[in-house]
Structures are given as structure tokens and as C-alpha cells.
Amino acid sequence: MNSKPTVLNIDSVTKDFGGLRAVDDVSFKIRQGEIVGLIGPNGAGKTTLFNIISGYYPPTKGKIVFKGNNISGLSPFKLAKLGIGRTFQIVKPFAGLTVLENVMVASLLRYPKKKEAEEHSWKILEFTGLADRAYMQAAGLTLAGRKRLEISKALALEPSLLLLDEVVAGLNPAEAAKTVELIFKLKEDEGITILIVEHIMRVIMSISDRIVVLNYGRKIAEGKPEAIAQDPIVIQAYLGEED
Amino acid sequence: MELLPQAIVDGLLIGGIYITIAIGFSLAYGVMHIIDFAVGEWIMLGAFLGFYLHKGTGIDPFILLPVVFLVFFGVGYIFQPLIHRVLSGKRGNPVLMGLVFTFGLALMFRGIALTAFGFYTHSIPAKFFQGSLFFQFGNFFVTIPMIRLAGLIYALSITAILHYLLKNTDFGLAVRALAQHKESAGLMGVNAKKTGSYVYGIYVGISAMTGVIIGSIFSINAQMGADYTVFAFFVVVLAGMGYLAGVPWAAFLLGLVQSFFLIYLSPSYTLLAVFGILYVILLISPKGLFAKGV
Amino acid sequence: MHRKILIFGVIFVIALATIPLLVHDTFYLRVITEAIMWIGLAITWDVIAGYTGYLNFGHGAFFGIGAYTTAILMMRAHWPFGLALIAGGLASGLTAAFIGAPTLRLRGAYFAIATWALARALQQLALVLNFTGGPDGMRLPPFLNPEFFFYAMLTVVVITFAGLWILLEFAPFGLKLKAIREDEAGAMALGLNPTSLKIQSFVLSALPTGIIGGVYAYWITYIDPASVLGDLVTDQAVVMAVFGGLGTLVGPAIGAVLLFAFKTYFWAYLSDYQVLYLIILGAVIALSVVFLPDGLWGTILKYKSSKSPMPLRNDTGETK
Numbered sequence: 001m002n003s004k005p006t007v008l009n010i011d012s013v014t015k016d017f018g019g020l021r022a023v024d025d026v027s028f029k030i031r032q033g034e035i036v037g038l039i040g041p042n043g044a045g046k047t048t049l050f051n052i053i054s055g056y057y058p059p060t061k062g063k064i065v066f067k068g069n070n071i072s073g074l075s076p077f078k079l080a081k082l083g084i085g086r087t088f089q090i091v092k093p094f095a096g097l098t099v100l101e102n103v104m105v106a107s108l109l110r111y112p113k114k115k116e117a118e119e120h121s122w123k124i125l126e127f128t129g130l131a132d133r134a135y136m137q138a139a140g141l142t143l144a145g146r147k148r149l150e151i152s153k154a155l156a157l158e159p160s161l162l163l164l165d166e167v168v169a170g171l172n173p174a175e176a177a178k179t180v181e182l183i184f185k186l187k188e189d190e191g192i193t194i195l196i197v198e199h200i201m202r203v204i205m206s207i208s209d210r211i212v213v214l215n216y217g218r219k220i221a222e223g224k225p226e227a228i229a230q231d232p233i234v235i236q237a238y239l240g241e242e243d
Numbered sequence: 244m245e246l247l248p249q250a251i252v253d254g255l256l257i258g259g260i261y262i263t264i265a266i267g268f269s270l271a272y273g274v275m276h277i278i279d280f281a282v283g284e285w286i287m288l289g290a291f292l293g294f295y296l297h298k299g300t301g302i303d304p305f306i307l308l309p310v311v312f313l314v315f316f317g318v319g320y321i322f323q324p325l326i327h328r329v330l331s332g333k334r335g336n337p338v339l340m341g342l343v344f345t346f347g348l349a350l351m352f353r354g355i356a357l358t359a360f361g362f363y364t365h366s367i368p369a370k371f372f373q374g375s376l377f378f379q380f381g382n383f384f385v386t387i388p389m390i391r392l393a394g395l396i397y398a399l400s401i402t403a404i405l406h407y408l409l410k411n412t413d414f415g416l417a418v419r420a421l422a423q424h425k426e427s428a429g430l431m432g433v434n435a436k437k438t439g440s441y442v443y444g445i446y447v448g449i450s451a452m453t454g455v456i457i458g459s460i461f462s463i464n465a466q467m468g469a470d471y472t473v474f475a476f477f478v479v480v481l482a483g484m485g486y487l488a489g490v491p492w493a494a495f496l497l498g499l500v501q502s503f504f505l506i507y508l509s510p511s512y513t514l515l516a517v518f519g520i521l522y523v524i525l526l527i528s529p530k531g532l533f534a535k536g537v
Numbered sequence: 538m539h540r541k542i543l544i545f546g547v548i549f550v551i552a553l554a555t556i557p558l559l560v561h562d563t564f565y566l567r568v569i570t571e572a573i574m575w576i577g578l579a580i581t582w583d584v585i586a587g588y589t590g591y592l593n594f595g596h597g598a599f600f601g602i603g604a605y606t607t608a609i610l611m612m613r614a615h616w617p618f619g620l621a622l623i624a625g626g627l628a629s630g631l632t633a634a635f636i637g638a639p640t641l642r643l644r645g646a647y648f649a650i651a652t653w654a655l656a657r658a659l660q661q662l663a664l665v666l667n668f669t670g671g672p673d674g675m676r677l678p679p680f681l682n683p684e685f686f687f688y689a690m691l692t693v694v695v696i697t698f699a700g701l702w703i704l705l706e707f708a709p710f711g712l713k714l715k716a717i718r719e720d721e722a723g724a725m726a727l728g729l730n731p732t733s734l735k736i737q738s739f740v741l742s743a744l745p746t747g748i749i750g751g752v753y754a755y756w757i758t759y760i761d762p763a764s765v766l767g768d769l770v771t772d773q774a775v776v777m778a779v780f781g782g783l784g785t786l787v788g789p790a791i792g793a794v795l796l797f798a799f800k801t802y803f804w805a806y807l808s809d810y811q812v813l814y815l816i817i818l819g820a821v822i823a824l825s826v827v828f829l830p831d832g833l834w835g836t837i838l839k840y841k842s843s844k845s846p847m848p849l850r851n852d853t854g855e856t857k
């Protein structure tokens with residue numbers, strides 16, 4: 001596995017908001033074709049790190065290297081062009097547009113002609129299982145539908161790296177199983193590298209090749225799921241959250 | 244050069260009035276996230292209420308201020324649920340609809356005022372504050388009309404009362420919680436709707452009172468609203484939207500700009516200067532002079 | 538779908554073009570010409586407001602810039618009408634880029650404020666400058682040919698409508714603008730550059746507005762700050778688009794025709810109560826927002842789509 005090239009290198013990234021340090025000197029690498037899980041208690045800095053990687057915040061210190069290029073501080077739309085797709089934890093589809101139109105907006109990045117973008121969007125919707133709701137207003141989707149639409153939009157960008165933020169949490173077990181299956185398909189069939197934030201331990205443990213644990217903005221552990229599950233520091237961090 | 248101290252003093256005296264125009268407006272923005280295009284019209288309507296009350300009763304306008312406040316507090320309190328409804332609409336982009344809504348209100352109020360009050364210009368004479376203070380330092384002369392001084396004192400009192408309310412009462416705590424974080428304020432037991440109604444009532448009430456003061460210092464007519472709307476925007480953008488502490492400084496700056504144009508250039512360039520400064524600020528520091536806006 | 542609309546549009550335009558052959562009464566021809574003008578002003582306002590989600594409360598400024606630029610170039614520089622007209626459109630477009638660049642990076646409220654302040658400042662500017670004629674305004678060389686102006690206005694508005702239709706409904710540009718309107722941060726993650734798209738949209742809205750202003754100036758032969766830079770242009774465009782239906786081209790066009798017909802009737806019979814008109818404008822805007830947020834056309838579209846058989850199943854979150 002180590003022979004695979006590094007897709008994303010997060011190099012001592014720090015982010016301050018005023019006096020608050022949300023991400024503190026975090027470094028790790030993601031290799032091609034891997035699924036890396038990012039976990040940690042509430043407020044550990046996972047979503048902030050996502051926002052830094054996807055260009056919504058510039059890092060205060062450190063840099064992000066994507067396929068050999070320093071991308072820190074680039075705007076989100078440039079990163080989308082370079083091949084980084086992301087979903088949002090708080091799913092906010094373009095409510096006034098149909099499901100198909102939502103995905104088409106993303107497809108236009110690789111297929112600037114409307115007709116081709118539409119064809120591509122249909123393929124994505126077939127793949128993610130939303131095709132039967134294509135003409136529905138996105139505002140009318142259930143939570144599960146919205147989360148799947150989030151993934152569809154990110155996929156329509158044809159990304160080489162996909163950042164998934166809580167795409168399983170909040171779904172019922174049947175829906176969750178379907179989404180997990182979808183993520184595996186992305187890895188196996190499409191060869192997409194994935195960084196995933198997820199609250200549900202069972203999911204993250206089964207899905208990830210490797211796991212990075214954050215607490216109070218710092219990386220406290222990194223390793224195989226089995227090792228992480230046994231790691232006393234990680235257990236301590238999660239137990240600390242309970243009380 | 245002899246006019247310089249006068250220009251500065253005039254500017255500060257006018258600027259005081261602009262604090263009260265902008266502070267309620269900024270508060271309403273901070274809490275309800277509404278940009279009220281009718282701000283100038285509230286001022287105008289308040290001024291006319293003061294004018295007719297004064298005409299009918301002969302009571303000094305400064306004594307009428309609490310009455311005007313109460314009436315317009317009530318009006319604002321009644322209007323707020325409608326605005327709340329628009330802003331919490333399910334349709335995408337409720338903020339946009341809120342802007343359109345108050346724009347429509349402004350047009351309607353202007354039309355109603357023109358119909359009811361005509362195109363005439365009036366003033367509201369305040370008996371209590373007549374004459375002027377006169378100072379001389381060597382070659383420099385400064386005249387301070389009592390009425391303008393009274394206006395400044397009114398403005399500073401309103402600011403002080405508001406400051407006290409926000410810092411030292413439960414209501415103030417709720418307002419600050421709402422301004423900072425809507426969702427978590429709800430969790431803390433703040434009733435967003437009710438607090439919003441009070442805030443909107445206070446804002447409309449203060450604006451209406453300020454209209455009366457403007458009527459006794461300058462003059463009033465049914466079309467005056469639009470200019471004061473521009474002034475309110477100017478102060479609030481310069482201060483940083485929703486950043487109350489910046490309001491006095493921005494208001495005094497506007498007063499100075501206005502008095503310098505009045506004395507040294509021509510008042511007809513004032514709006515141009517206001518726009519020019521607004522543009523430059525938006526270009527270089529969109530969050531206001533203190534970079535604290537939202 | 539698009540072919541049907543195209544055929545319908547062509548027939549409609551041909552029908553409009555025959556009007557001067559049938560209507561010889563100059564009053565009615567003038568009314569129809571102005572109605573067409575308002576269609577143009579309402580749809581151009583809707584480009585930035587309805588499609589992109591940014592409210593321009595100074596649309597009248599772009600109309601006025603076009604009118605004044607055309608007038609000044611014709612009167613002071615003796616340019617021919619056609620050339621002066623194009624310059625008027627460009628001046629409006631450039632002003633939009635100038636105003637849009639700093640304000641469209643920010644929240645919508647800033648943009649609404651800046652455009653509103655711009656309109657007031659420009660009115661003031663036209664009042665104090667010499668080459669605009671100050672409060673006296675400007676007279677253009679009279680060219681009393683109602684048919685010419687009917688066709689000039691029709692041509693400009695039809696080209697504008699067709700151009701906007703192609704860009705906003707046919708090409709992907711409109712979809713991108715709508716995405717920005719719905720969720721700007723989300724749109725960025727999908728590769729859209731919001732600031733650039735918003736500025737393009739604003740220029741696209743302002744440029745034809747300036748050209749319409751230029752045609753108007755030459756047609757009416759007299760412009761002053763109150764008539765072409767006053768509030769009424771913006772106020773009416775807003776009512777027409779909001780009442781007709783934001784985010785569509787047909788809605789504002791319908792709104793324009795309805796409101797203008799009402800205004801003409803109102804002016805003819807109730808000219809003593811002109812200020813009542815303002816109340817009506819304001820009330821229509823406020824009531825539309827509360828009770829008809831999709832506008833007339835948007836509501837009809839919704840009703841139609843709820844009646845048509847849905848090719849979809851209920852959304853249960855499950856798929857086969």
C-alpha cells in the first residue's frame with residue numbers, strides 16, 4: 001500500500017479564530033485509493049479541517065499539498081476544478097431547483113454544454129439511486145435523499161479526492177447500509193480517494209483503511225481501525241466527552 | 244479658516260442625531276437580520292405625528308417625545324410579526340424577500356404621507372430651547388443654537404439608555420444572545436419572536452422620536468425619508484453592520500462631512516460625498532471602519 | 538419544448554410588429570411603445586434580482602445613465618443616434634461593473650444599499666453638473682416619428698428578451714446564477730466563482746437597461762434628473778417583477794404589461810390623486826411578498842405542475 005502515491009498531504013496545519021485555536025498543528029497523508037476516517041469528539045476541529053482542505057478557510061499556519069501542488073489558500077471553486085469534491089455536514093441543497101438541476105450545476109464543471117451535463121447528471125443519479133426523483137424540487141427531499149444528493153453533486157465534479165462530512169449520521173439503519181455500500185462502490189469501482197468524517201463508530205471502523213483522531217484541534221492518534229479502537233488515549237478522549 | 248471651529252461643532256451636533264437614526268436600525272439588523280428600507284419613512288411619520296400633536300395641543304415637542312415613542316413602539320410591535328413571517332419563509336432566500344418587503348413598505352408610507360400631508364414643508368418649533376450660545380476665542384467664533392444642543396443631549400441620552408438596557412437587563416442579555424447566535428439563543432430559552440418584537444418596536448419608536456427632533460431643528464416634509472434612509476445606511480455600513488459600538492463614530496463622521504460640505508463647498512454635493520465614502524469603505528474595508536461588522 | 542417556445546415567440550413578435558399598421562392613433566401607439574419599454578426594464582431588473590438573488594434598488598440609475606449618455610453624445614458631440622445609443626449601453630454596463638466589483642463580494646444587503654445610494658447620488662450629480670443641463674435637463678433634437686420609436690423600442694426589447702432567454706433559460710448560465718441565488722457557499726464547492734458570475738449578471742442587467750434609456754431619451758426628446766433618474770423607474774420595475782414572478786422572464790413581462798395598463802388607466806381617470814399611485818405600488822410589493830411570493834407567473838407554473846401527472850414516486854428516502 002505504501003507504494004501508492006500520496007494524494008493529499010496535510011502538513012502541520014493550524015487554524016486560529018480570534019484567540020481560539022480550532023486546529024492545532026495537524027499533519028497526515030492520504031494515499032491514492034484509500035479511505036481515511038477522521039474522528040473525534042464534538043468540537044475537535046474535524047469540520048474546520050474540512051473547510052481548510054476544501055478552501056473555505058485559509059490555514060493560519062502550515063500547508064496543504066494536493067498531488068504535489070501547494071493548494072493552501074486557493075478558493076473552493078479552484079479546488080473543485082483541481083479535483084476535490086466535498087459534501088456539507090448541514091445539507092443545504094439548492095432548494096428551489098430540481099434534483100436533476102442540482103446535479104447539473106456540478107456536472108457543468110466537466111461538461112460545459114448543457115446537454116452533456118444533463119446526460120452526465122442522469123448517470124450520477126442512476127449510480128446514487130436518485131434517478132426516480134430527478135424532477136422533484138430538492139426542497140421536498142427527505143434527509144436521506146438530501147444526503148444522497150450531496151454525494152451526487154460532489155461526484156458529478158468527477159473528483160479524485162472526495163471529502164464526506166457526516167453523510168451517514170441521521171439515517172435509519174437501512175438507509176445507512178445503502179450509503180456505506182455506495183461509498184465502497186466509489187472506492188472499488190471509481191477509484192476515488194476518500195476522507196470521511198463520521199460520528200457513527202461502527203460505520204467508520206468498517207469503512208476506513210486508516211483513521212485519524214482529533215481532539216481539541218490536535219491529532220492524538222493515527223492508525224488502522226483495530227488499533228485505534230484499542231488505543232487508550234482515544235478511549236480516554238471519548239470517555240471525557242461523556243461527562 | 245475662521246469657520247473651521249464652527250464647522251466642527253456643527254458637524255458634531257448634527258452627528259448626534261445620526262447616532263439615534265442608526266443605532267436602532269443597527270440593533271434591528273443585529274437581532275432580526277433585517278435591513279429596513281423604511282427607516283427614513285419611520286422618521287418622517289414620527290415627525291408628522293409630532294407636528295400635528297404640537298399643532299393641536301401647543302405642547303412643546305420635547306415633552307411630546309414619550310407619546311411619539313409609545314405610539315410608534317406599538318406600530319413597530321404590530322409590524323414585526325409580519326416581517327418575521329417574511330424572513331422565516333420557506334421559500335429560498337428569505338433575506339431577499341425581507342428587503343423587498345420593507346422596500347414596499349417604504350413606498351407605501353411615502354405615498355400615504357404625500358396623500359395625507361401634501362408636499363408642504365413644516366417645522367416643529369420648540370419653545371424651551373430658543374436662542375444660541377455664543378463663544379469667542381480670539382479670531383474664532385462659535386455659535387451653538389440651543390435647539391441643536393438639546394438635540395445632541397437627546398441623542399446621547401437615548402444612546403446611554405439603550406446601552407444600559409443592553410448591558411444590565413435580562414432583555415439586553417436576550418438581545419445580545421440573539422445577535423450573536425440565533426440557534427443557541429433559542430436553546431437558552433430566549434423567545435426570538437417576542438424579543439424581536441420589542442427590538443423592532445424600540446427601533447421604530449426611537450426613529451419616530453428622532454423625526455420630531457429633526458422637525459424642530461431642521462424641517463419636515465413627506466419626501467424627507469429617502470435622504471435619511473441613505474444616512475442611516477451610511478452610518479451603519481461605516482460602523483460595521485450590527486456593530487453598535489461603531490455607530491457613534493460613524494455618525495459623527497457623517498455629521499462632519501455634512502457640515503464641511505455645507506460651509507465650504509455646496510450642500511448639493513453631500514449625497515455624492517456620502518456615496519463616495521461609502522464606496523471606498525466597501526472597497527477597502529467592507530466590515531466597516533473597525534472591521535467588526537457581520 | 539424550446540422549439541415550441543421559439544415558434545410562439547416569433548409569431549408573437551410578428552404580431553407586435555404589425556401594430557403600427559393597425560393602430561394609427563398616436564396616443565395608443567405611444568402607450569404600447571412604453572409598455573414594451575417596461576417589459577424591457579422589468580426583465581432586466583429580474584436578471585440580477587430574480588435569477589441571481591441580489592436586489593438592485595437603483596435600476597433607474599442605469600436607465601438614466603443610458604438616457605443621459607445618449608443625449609450628451611448626440612447634443613454635445615453630435616454623434617449619430619445609433620452610436621450614442623451603444624455608448625449609453627456601455628456606460629451603464631461599465632458603471633455596473635464598477636459598483637458590482639466591491640459590493641457583490643458581500644452579503645446582499647450591502648449591494649441593495651450601495652445601488653440605492655448610487656441612484657440618489659447620480660440624481661444629485663445630474664442636478665449640479667453643467668453638461669447634463671442641471672435641473673433644467675436636456676432637450677434632444679425632436680424626431681417626431683412614433684413608428685420609428687415603436688420599432689426601435691421593439692427591436693431593443695425583443696433582442697434583450699431573446700438574448701436573456703438564450704443565456705438564462707437555454708444556456709447553462711441561468712442555472713449557475715440560480716445556484717448562486719440558492720446557496721452561494723455551496724455553489725463554490727461545485728466549481729462556480731460567485732463574484733465573477735454575479736458581476737457578469739449585473740452587467741448583463743445594466744447594459745440593455747442603458748440602451749432602453751437611450752431610446753427613451755431620443756423618443757421623449759426631453760430628459761431631466763427627475764424623469765430619468767428619479768425613483769419611479771426603479772419602483773415600477775420592482776413591482777412588475779415581484780408581482781409577475783421573480784426568477785422568470787415571462788413573469789416580469791406579464792407584470793409589466795398589467796401594471797402599465799393599470800397605470801395608464803389610473804393616470805387618465807385619477808390624475809388628481811397621483812400620489813395614491815405610490816401607495817398602490819408599495820402595497821402591491823408588500824402584499825405580493827407575503828401572499829404571492831412566487832408572483833403571478835410562478836404561482837401559475839406551480840399550479841400547472843401540481844396538476845400534471847408526476848413522473849415521480851413519493852419520496853420515502855428509499856429507492857428500489
